[in-house]
Amino acid sequence: MSLxxxxxxxxxxxxxxxxxxxxxxxxxxxxxxxxxxxxxELGIDALLRxxxxxxxxxxxxIFWSIVHGLESLPDYxxxxxxxxxxQPSLFGLLMIERMLNAGITQVRGVNLLSILKDVAADESQxxxxxxxxxxxxxxxxxxx
Numbered sequence: 001m002s003l004x005x006x007x008x009x010x011x012x013x014x015x016x017x018x019x020x021x022x023x024x025x026x027x028x029x030x031x032x033x034x035x036x037x038x039x040x041e042l043g044i045d046a047l048l049r050x051x052x053x054x055x056x057x058x059x060x061x062i063f064w065s066i067v068h069g070l071e072s073l074p075d076y077x078x079x080x081x082x083x084x085x086x087q088p089s090l091f092g093l094l095m096i097e098r099m100l101n102a103g104i105t106q107v108r109g110v111n112l113l114s115i116l117k118d119v120a121a122d123e124s125q126x127x128x129x130x131x132x133x134x135x136x137x138x139x140x141x142x143x144x
Contacts, residue, residue: 005042008034012046018059028062035069044076048083048092055089056128063091070095077107081115088119088129097136113140 011030017023027050034043047066057063070076077099084092096112105112119125119133 002037002039004033005037005039008037009043009046012043012050015050015053018054018057018062024059024062027059028065031062031065031069035065035072040069041073041075044070044073044079048079051089051091052083052087055087055092056126058091067091067095067098071098077104081107081110081112084115084119088122088125088133090129090132093119093129093132093136097139100136100140113137116140 008030011026012034015023015027015030018027031047034040034047037043047070050066051063070080080092080095083089084096093116096115099107100112100116116133116137120130120137122130125133
């Protein structure tokens with residue numbers, strides 16, 4: 001693993017706030033550094049961990065860079081499913097929704113709609129996360 005990738009992953013894992021301007025800058029710089037590297041796929045887990053640590057945040061739009069970055073990488077889907085099962089997040093759910101909208105219904109035999117349904121029904125999750133999951137389920141079921 002190159003030093004740039006290691007540093008970017010370490011910086012991503014050390015982001016402690018998505019409200020503080022310095023931390024937001026570190027987050028944005030780390031995402032850009034990772035995605036510009038030749039081995040950016042090594043940072044998939046670190047990018048998903050950001051969503052998990054801040055499950056109902058968007059980092060003033062910076063999380064969209066993570067979404068687009070992950071979607072540009074090969075084989076991120078299985079790790080996304082694992083991440084959403086571990087700690088559902090607004091952007092993790094959004095990415096599952098985007099996969100469903102693109103016609104991808106399963107990842108390694110796991111039904112993506114069932115993941116959304118499980119989160120929507122899980123009373124241990126934040127209300128905001130459950131509501132987003134519920135809305136995604138309703139949208140998917142209305143499209144059939």
